[in-house]
Amino acid sequence: MDKFSVICPCCDSTLTIDAATGALISHEEKKKAAASFDELKSGLEKQKELREQLFAQEMSSQKDRERLLEEKFREAMKRADTDTETPFRNPLDLD
Numbered sequence: 001m002d003k004f005s006v007i008c009p010c011c012d013s014t015l016t017i018d019a020a021t022g023a024l025i026s027h028e029e030k031k032k033a034a035a036s037f038d039e040l041k042s043g044l045e046k047q048k049e050l051r052e053q054l055f056a057q058e059m060s061s062q063k064d065r066e067r068l069l070e071e072k073f074r075e076a077m078k079r080a081d082t083d084t085e086t087p088f089r090n091p092l093d094l095d
Contacts, residue, residue, distance in 0.1 A: 003025060004017045012030040017023070035043075 014028045016026040
């Protein structure tokens, strides 16, 4: 036996492997049955709904992001105002 044929449990493709080296020789994907027009249409509608949900989620996070950044900026300004004992050191001067 100079080669093995193995069926992938995930995608049902056929893998041909060399017995001596363990190298993959060939990969044949499982033939997919042609879907009907209605199935393709419903798949596209599901993709459209998913895209719309992701877009709405990103829009809401962007609206909230501005508020969070503003709060972080205010907190940093408060810390900068209270920390007057130590002089400012430019990070580039540390080289």
